[in-house]
Amino acid sequence: MAQDDRPLSxxxxxYRPQFTSxxxxxxxxxxxxLGLGALLLVYWLAAAxxxxxWFNGARAVAxxxxxxxxxxxxxxxxxxxxxNGIRHLFWDIGMGFDLTVARLTGWCVVLASLALTGAAxxxxxxxxxxxx
Amino acid sequence: xxxPTAFGSRFRRLGGLGSAREGAAHWWAxxxxxxALVPLVFWFVASLAALTGAGHGExxxxxxxxxxxxxxxxxxxxxxxxxxxxxxxxxEDYVHNQAAKITLIIAVKGGxxxxxxxxxxxxxxxxxxx
Numbered sequence: 001m002a003q004d005d006r007p008l009s010x011x012x013x014x015y016r017p018q019f020t021s022x023x024x025x026x027x028x029x030x031x032x033x034l035g036l037g038a039l040l041l042v043y044w045l046a047a048a049x050x051x052x053x054w055f056n057g058a059r060a061v062a063x064x065x066x067x068x069x070x071x072x073x074x075x076x077x078x079x080x081x082x083x084n085g086i087r088h089l090f091w092d093i094g095m096g097f098d099l100t101v102a103r104l105t106g107w108c109v110v111l112a113s114l115a116l117t118g119a120a121x122x123x124x125x126x127x128x129x130x131x132x
Numbered sequence: 133x134x135x136p137t138a139f140g141s142r143f144r145r146l147g148g149l150g151s152a153r154e155g156a157a158h159w160w161a162x163x164x165x166x167x168a169l170v171p172l173v174f175w176f177v178a179s180l181a182a183l184t185g186a187g188h189g190e191x192x193x194x195x196x197x198x199x200x201x202x203x204x205x206x207x208x209x210x211x212x213x214x215x216x217x218x219x220x221x222x223x224e225d226y227v228h229n230q231a232a233k234i235t236l237i238i239a240v241k242g243g244x245x246x247x248x249x250x251x252x253x254x255x256x257x258x259x260x261x262x
Binding site: 028031032034035038039041042045046048049051052055056059063075078079082085086088089092116120121123124125 | 219222
């Protein structure tokens with residue numbers, strides 16, 4: 001098997017987690033989580049297309065405290081992945097690789113994702129029906 | 133890694149034709165969908181925030197507006213394409229059993245295509261409905 005001859009990646013188990021490496025794995029984890037969140041969006045849209053009874057079912061799920069908690073989590077995952085994705089796009093054009101800059105942009109991503117999540121839910125609370 | 137074979141594969145790489153013959157297509161598609169998703173996601177979250185607690189009638193009215201169905205379908209198409217590219221990358225990195233890897237990637241690609249189809253058709257049914 002040619003596969004066995006390939007060089008191994010650094011073993012994550014023996015690496016001490018660092019700020020930048022934690023942000024890196026969070027990018028993947030939020031990406032995978034957003035795949036589950038996308039299923040909720042499909043359910044919501046399909047329910048809206050199916051009619052008011054179906055939609056009210058989806059609305060009841062989203063409007064419960066558990067649903068609200070999950071949606072806040074997904075909002076943060078979405079904004080984290082978006083902000084860190086922009087950081088990745090700058091790396092793709094060769095910018096921001098310096099360690100101090102990478103740490104600084106990392107903190108920007110963390111703070112921006114929290115601020116945007118907060119802003120979205122403040123707007124949401126003032127929306128049509130308000131919070132549940 | 134010299135010799136005629138290495139030269140041949142290097143020559144192929146020049147034309148973006150690697151062993152899989154797709155070159156950097158996956159990488160580019162991931163970046164371009166990422167770029168498209170930046171404004172689409174901001175629009176999406178702002179719209180949903182404004183729709184918090186909305187009933188069926190309000191959501192239907194929103195999806196029958198001039199902008200929402202266009203943005204929503206663009207978001208779903210770019211989003212599910214981006215998702216399937218990313219999940220395939222994660223599977224390629226962590227699943228080393230060849231059979232399991234290929235099965236999972238096919239499932240992810242099929243599932244994403246199906247989800248995109250269901251959600252886009254739902255938007256169209258509302259937007260173009262009676």
